[in-house]
Amino acid sequence: ALVSSPEQVRFPSPSKKKKKNHLVPSLIGNARFTSSKIPLFKEDSVSMSRPFGLKDYRKIYERSIEDPAGFWSEIASQFYWKEKWDLEVYSENIDVRKGSIKFEWFKGASTNISYNTLDRNIEAGNGGKVAIYWEGNEPDDDGQLTYLELLERVCQLANYLKHVGVRKGDAVIIYLPMLMELPIAMLACARIGAVHSVVFAGFSSESLSQRIIDCKPKLVITCNAVKRGSKAIHLKDIVDSALRESAKNGVTVDLCLTVENKSAMKRGDTKWKEGRDIWWQDVVPHFPTKCDVEWVDAEDPLFLLYTSGSTGKPKGVLHTTGGYMVYTATTFKYAFDYKPSDIYWCTADCGWITGHSYITYGPLLNGATVVAPNYPDCGRCWDIVDKYKVTIFYTAPTLVRSLMREGDEYVTRHDRKSIRVLASVGEPINPSAWRWFYNVVGNSRCPISDTWWQTETGGLMITPLPGAWPQKPGSATFPFFGVQPVIVDEKGNEIEGECSGYLCIKKSWPGAFRTLYGDHERYQTTYFKPFAGYYFTGDGCSRDKDGYFWLTGRVDDVINVSGHRIGTVEVESALVSHPQCAEAAVVGIEHEIKGQGIYAFVTLVEGVPFSEEIRKSLILSVRNQIGAFAAPDKIHWAPALPKTRSGKIMRRILRKIASRQLDELGDTSTLADPSVVDQLIALADF
């Protein structure tokens, strides 16, 4: 077996020649970079952190495409593997015409990601290094865990899980806010080979029960309540009702391990079901702080994460162990130019993929120190940056826009000198937000990594490498090593050069999801059938004359609200479940802060008049069924919806009405009743 320095993932070297100091060229597109302003990779710092520019990138990229097996196995060798992989390194079928879709990486190898994040770092002398800093709701509510302490806490929970009968391959649902117990629970599951499925704690009990019914967990891990601002949210009540609902559907969960979150709610106030509910604090600390790892196959499942699609119920995206481990660690290292001295803060929640790959796994695999905060207000964010001397700050455009609205003062009165890399994810970052992020937050001296990727891709796919080439505000620039994005036209033909079309990926990569849990057919149909021979991302994309990629948003019925992916059909079914709603059609509209907002057209049951009360209760229905983050911004009463003669709702027209582009309605003559459109416009309160 191989053990190497855990501090860094290193790249296979592109060439032995000594590199000249790379100067970042100035002015391409709208961003002006000069070498004096952008911190470059320094000769004396570790790993890739030598002068690194477009030429180096191209060389390494070419190697990664020509020889993926050699490239990735060289990187993978730096992790600990109990057994090494087969000679083949990877195998794939990405073409539905040739049979079932299958991606496999490091097949035959056995490893454990919890071992690689914790034990491996500790053995290399990093046990005393802080792994996670934690910031609670209140500024003085904070904490930290070293790698050694984190390992001990993970082991205690892993031992407890084994004690209650959780075995390799069993599912565990984690419904927790951003408490330390969340990454601990993820790593404990991974340690014993159990498959975690984290459900974002903003989801409603309906959504939670849907996920429980789908993956039938051995237990649910939650907490009694959490404070968001001044409000306490009773998570345990939500779990109780989800478990009741699941039981009605034949899925019973015998155990609910509950963290007592004292700052939000007292034990005595928590509703309790004897025999099923157990306080974490009463049992877990009594278990030993050492726990042998379960060695798992590289292709054994690591986690399930449910995400929204354009049709039907949420999809259980399944990621496996080996490829995901190698991919998240490597992308983290290079896209953020991570060095051991960095303090890294990602503002995401572990309930989403960003928190999985770039809070729990990628950074800790690199031995990084992570800051995990809770709901900062607009000044709090920079307080935290200064308090921990954060050097890498990874966030979402929606947060950037909302902070930008509050004015520069909140930012500029803080020092922020520690920051050297800024990064963004979740949705296209509009150039004005990009510039504010760059100029105000980064004082025009920090490169921005605009990282494009998805729950399905496991790790980032198209991203700048900080300072390595000129940036253009709003462009995610170039593919990461080993990633082959292509733009195809409607017929699925690859188009070259400057063009716009659908973004697809041509070959497998280690971090790719392997299936949708329990529904391989849906996996193939959704992602691999639209354009045979490719993985279809669901995103539109253009490429400019310099080869830069520009992501333009979803081309399917998925809306991206504050970086949260929501299927229009999910919102529609939540609306029509309201007893007075007959029909609903939901479209996305541009939203200044959230990127996209939700605009719902609703037809009420015959004879029911539209009123403020109905509007409110329709919104409540969505909050209850999905979660507050999916609440429509606008309810537009539609006595009838524009439909074709075959009864299909013309969403194109609804999108135009919702975005007030009334002179762009296009041809309405194919509608069964064109007068419906005028009626809708008359009822709009623009």
Ligand code: PRX
């Ligand atoms: O439309 C793209 C958008 O977010 C979608 C993926 O959402 P999700 O699976 O929830 O993962 C979000 C975090 C990785 C994509 O299909 N998206 C994500 N990042 C970007 C983006 N769009 C443009 N630019 C980005 N940097």
